[in-house]
Amino acid sequence: MKVGIIGCRGIPNHHGGFEQFAEYFSVYLADKGVDITVYNSSLHPYKENEYQGVKIITCSDPEDKLGTAGQFIYDLNCIKDARNRNFDVILQLGYTSSSIWYKLLPKDAVIVTNMDGLEWKRSKYSKLVKSFLRFAEKLAVRSSDFLISDSIGIQQYLKRAYRIDSKYIAYGALPYKVKINENTLKEFKVKENAYFLLIARVEPENNIELILDGYVQSNSEYTFLVIGNVEQTKFGQYLIDKYKAKRNIVFVGPEYDITKLNYLRYSSRLYFHGHSVGGTNPSLLEAMASQALIAAHDNEFNSAILGEDSFYFNSKSDVSQLIKQVNKANYLNKVENNLQKIKNNFSWEIINKQYLDFLETCYANKD
Numbered sequence: 177m178k179v180g181i182i183g184c185r186g187i188p189n190h191h192g193g194f195e196q197f198a199e200y201f202s203v204y205l206a207d208k209g210v211d212i213t214v215y216n217s218s219l220h221p222y223k224e225n226e227y228q229g230v231k232i233i234t235c236s237d238p239e240d241k242l243g244t245a246g247q248f249i250y251d252l253n254c255i256k257d258a259r260n261r262n263f264d265v266i267l268q269l270g271y272t273s274s275s276i277w278y279k280l281l282p283k284d285a286v287i288v289t290n291m292d293g294l295e296w297k298r299s300k301y302s303k304l305v306k307s308f309l310r311f312a313e314k315l316a317v318r319s320s321d322f323l324i325s326d327s328i329g330i331q332q333y334l335k336r337a338y339r340i341d342s343k344y345i346a347y348g349a350l351p352y353k354v355k356i357n358e359n360t361l362k363e364f365k366v367k368e369n370a371y372f373l374l375i376a377r378v379e380p381e382n383n384i385e386l387i388l389d390g391y392v393q394s395n396s397e398y399t400f401l402v403i404g405n406v407e408q409t410k411f412g413q414y415l416i417d418k419y420k421a422k423r424n425i426v427f428v429g430p431e432y433d434i435t436k437l438n439y440l441r442y443s444s445r446l447y448f449h450g451h452s453v454g455g456t457n458p459s460l461l462e463a464m465a466s467q468a469l470i471a472a473h474d475n476e477f478n479s480a481i482l483g484e485d486s487f488y489f490n491s492k493s494d495v496s497q498l499i500k501q502v503n504k505a506n507y508l509n510k511v512e513n514n515l516q517k518i519k520n521n522f523s524w525e526i527i528n529k530q531y532l533d534f535l536e537t538c539y540a541n542k543d
Contacts, residue, residue: 183269186216193458271316278319348527349465383450390495441466
């Protein structure tokens, strides 16, 4: 079986959830002897033609010159190239900027699409963009041979909205084997169990402002670390300006070293997960795998994964109370329960196998 992965910025991961998945899954396929190719953006720092047995094809990406419009050109370039590769299966990660080119997808390949989250609900988008995203979602549903939902909530939504079935496969995470790493704490100028942590793309629907307002309201003297692309977005610049007088709020910027991130999550007093749009978010699973105590925004996507093993918030007052009252040392049972969920349900070995089995089934059942 010859598989191509499109729809991400490339591997190894230097961007986000889809890229993390593409890295782990493609290497897994290569180890299993599958002929696997991942498309990389020309803006990606990795310039080799192969990564741990995975073929890399780099396509021109003008996003640095054109902004968001460049993503559509990059996806078009990937799809045009894929037409010449004789793939048996194309795994499409998301649909936001690729679905408009659906008529150009290779006719002989099975198209399997991970539908991602409900992109049109993201508050950062204008009404016009949201309308386009609803349209793009419909195109992706119609043009795909098979669909994957990364959460039960997304699966149920697709059934309601389009009366179509999809395969539920979540993301994965690697259980973190704790290694004392004092250098990381020194680098970020924090002490174990004496700081709060949030790791996310800096977007309004991730509730970063609500969380930080709650932190300010609590009058806590513990540091609050925010790791994300804060300087790369207008919203991020707004947050920097809003909280510039709060010396204990530290905007770190993006960090992709998984070893550092795991230890920061593990050593935090309370980890805040504010994502409110989408399915099973990779950063949530990584927090569980890192043995962090989690406070999550109260919505169906988060509660479906965490159940009773998290604290939940809807307002800055909720956040303030959690910061005042909750200490990881007193809730190690929740931490352990979440770690067991990763081992039993969300380990990469389990998720990768589910994906491979599904792709093989899709290929075998092609009309």
